[in-house]
Amino acid sequence: MTEKLVYLVDDEEAxxxxxxxxxxxxxxxxxxFASGVEFLKDVRDLPLGCVLLDIRMPGMDGLEVQQALIERGVAMPVVIMTGHGDVNIAVRAMKAGAIDFIEKPFEKAVLMAALDQAQARLDRSGQRRTNAEExxxxxxxxxxxxxxxxxxLVEGLPNKTIAFDLGISPRTVEIHRANLMAKLEVRSLSEALRLAFAAADVDTPAD
Known part of the structure; x- marks a missing residue:
């Protein structure tokens, strides 16, 4: 279970x-954080958490901050806070991957429901990351x-094609294939492929 950590980004102190x-x-x-710029300056060094992000801020607005997080590969779920009349902007944020948006002034139950959703995604992506690293x-x-x-094999190539590409015999490919399956302790090609696909997620930002 990931720690319940929230980064609150809003220029209004109240x-x-x-x-x-x-x-x-x-x-x-x-x-x-009092601004998106301040949050982005520190975000690389922060542990994973949920981001509660205001839309209307001076300097960088919430959409720009959200886009910067995506470009940097920061896989933190975002919940957008919006004032009355900003729903169309909030919908754009949802299309860009935000979990939910809540309108100010918001009730506690609404805020908790949105953050529960964000936390659930964080837990799932954290588990996927653990599986990928393993x-x-x-x-x-x-x-x-x-x-x-x-x-x-991951590319779906037959043994003969792999042999040709590597400059070895198909029989040698079969031996390597048997050896790698034994080392990985898998009983089928599909299990070996699942491991390879999971490992590829280490270099891919989580959902």
Missing amino acids: IRRSAGFMLRTSGFKVES AATRLKILTPREREVLDG
């Missing part, structure tokens, strides 16, 4: 104070040649 109090009394750990670790026991054979 919102940071009231929403921060509401969250802390509901079991969340809260870090507040798979990548398992693949490290393969020799470079065994890894090349596995990469060919």
Whole structure:
């Protein structure tokens, strides 16, 4: 279970104070930022958490901050806070991947429901990341040649094509294939491929 951590990004001190109090009394750990620029400056060094992001801020607005997070590969779920009349902007944020948007002034139950959704996504992506790292670790026991054979299998190539590409005989490919499956302790090609696909997620930002 990922720690319930919320990054509250809003230029209004009153919102940071009231929403921060509401969250802390509901079991969340809260870090507040007075601007998107300030948040982005620190985001690389922050542990994973949910982002409660205001739409209308000077300097960079919420959509620009959200886009910057996407471009940097920061996989933190975002909940947008919006004032009355900004729903069309909030919908754009949802299309860009935001979990939900809540209108100010918001009720505690609405805020909690949105953050529960964000937390659930964080937990799922955290589990996927753990699985990916475990798979990548398992693949490290393969020799470079065994890894090349596995990469060919991942691409859906038959043994003969892999053999031709690597300049070895089909029989040698079969031997490498049997060896890599034994090392990975898998009983079928599909299990080996699942491991390879999972390991690829280490280099891919989580949902």
